[in-house]
Amino acid sequence: MDLSTLLKPDAVKVLATATSKKRLFQDLGDIAHSAYGLDAIQTVDALQERETLGPTGVGHGVALPHARLHGLKTVIGVFLRLEKPLDFDAVDRQPVDLVFALFAPKDSGVEHLKALALVSRTMRNAETCAKLRANTDPAALHAVLTAAQGAQAA
Known part of the structure; x- marks a missing residue:
């Protein structure tokens, strides 16, 4: 499993502003819909439901919201950089400016956990986060994320 299989280039966006966590989840749902064809409302509801169990802001300006969805075949991701x-x-x-959301099949067990661990390791890397914060081009952000994993494996 690697980030290039979890994250399509068109699922990486820069948002000028998100006014609330709820609005951010709606943006994630819209992007998941346009990039992967997911039902935006179901996606938002699943993210909000998961967030009621405990916040997914992991510190250092990073959030890793995640949810399980019916109808998915594989784990997928959406990345947002908030200006x-x-x-x-x-x-x-601390406020969050880097958001990596994961969506997994409802019945996925270990695959969901492996993907979450992979994203968590990537987003804990201070150098990777600095590069993400220094870029505003979605293609460059995707390249940083997929290259970061390769550098960690080396």
């Missing part, structure tokens, strides 16, 4: 950081109830109480 204006958003309060996300993160564990360190």
